[in-house]
Amino acid sequence: MVRTGFFFAAVPALAGGVLGWQGWWTASAPLLGLAGFVLFFFRDPERAVPVESGAIVAPADGKVLAVEETTVDGRPQTQVSIFLSIFDVHVNRAPIAGTIAEVRYRPGKFHIASTKRASRENERNEVVLESGGTRVIVRQIAGLVARRIEFWKKVGDQVERGQRLGMIRFGSRAEVVFDRCCRVEVRPGQHVRAGTSILAIRE
Structure with a gap:
């Protein structure tokens, strides 16, 4: 809890x-x-974190909305978007073990979290995790009801895969962005669990 x-x-x-x-x-x-x-x-159940080498786990519980190609800072990336209903656990977890290199908060609007406009315009907190040459980005995005993003870590902190990072209150969206060379393990419509479900494997 x-x-x-x-x-x-x-x-x-x-x-x-x-x-x-x-x-x-x-x-x-x-x-x-x-x-x-x-x-x-506000429940916060324990989770069995996968031990597979190179696994990138879900940062949030919810339904996979989209798996799509994107570009960040000139690097080809894959983005997995997850919608959290009010019935999902809202505690967010680290998709990989690594160092928190950047944290960028951006105020914004409060569109319905399942829409594309929410991805572009809503209030968000963006966390950049680095491990060796690997970079994974996690975005906590507020929804129509969720108007409070909590982040419990700071730049420079070391985190383990599946470790708690924060939460978003009352319905929201999470996005995770990783190198396109990673093998994606999920599809749209699939329900995933934070810290447990493998989204992709770094090869």
Whole structure:
């Protein structure tokens, strides 16, 4: 459980408890249900991280929206886009072991996270991970409801594959960008899990 979840759940839980104690169960039940959902949303289960050499794992739970070719700083890359519904775990994890070389936050809009406009225009936090000659970019992108991006690391930190990096609250999008020479292991429509599902293999 992400600790901030207890803070968000406290108000409806307390209000629902007081109303229930006074016998107003019709008003109490929705508040207690909301508190339960908030605790469910902020869950943070342990994950079995793959040990395969060269594996790039999913940074987020969700459905793969697209696997497409792109170019970043003149380098041919592959981008995998993942949509997180409010029912997915929203804790983000490192796709590879390496050093956090850059962190770039950009304010923006709040389009529906599954759209192309969200990829281009929404609020985001971009994290560049480097390991030897390999560079992988992770983007935390806010959605229509998600208006709070949390990042728990800083430039220069060493992270392990599958290690927790942060979270995005209440529905969002994540993108991971890697060298095009990597062998892609997922397809659009597939559901992936952060830190567990292998998106690609570095060859």
